[in-house]
Amino acid sequence: MLFGKKTTYVSEITQFIDELKTKNPKLEESQRAGRALLWDKEPLDLDKTARDKASRVAQQPYVYQSH
Template identity: 45%
Template structure:
C-alpha cells in the first residue's frame, strides 16, 4: 500500500509555489484582507441581542391563512 499518496492538486500547488514563491506572500496578504479579522465583541453582542426571533416553518406561513 502506498502511504505517500499525493493528489494531483497538491502536486500542482507545490510546483506552482516552487516556481513562483511570491505567490505565497500574496496569498497571505489576500487572506488577511478578507478572513483574518479580529472580532469586535461589543458589536457581536449587540448583533446577537438585536436579532429578531424567526417563526417556525416560515416557508409554510401561507398554510395558516
C-alpha cells in the first residue's frame, strides 16, 4: 500500500557518507584536526599587514616591457 507507508528519501551520497561515518567513527574528528592544521590560524597582525602592503613595489602593466 503506497499511501499507508511514510518513507523519506535518502540520496546515495547521504547513504555513502553515513556508512563511511559508521565504519570510521573518528572521521569527523580527523577532519576537524586537518582543518585546524591548514585553516584555523592565529589572528592577523593588522600593523604587519599594513607594512607589508605599503612596502610592495608596484608591478608594471606589461611585465615584459623594457624601460
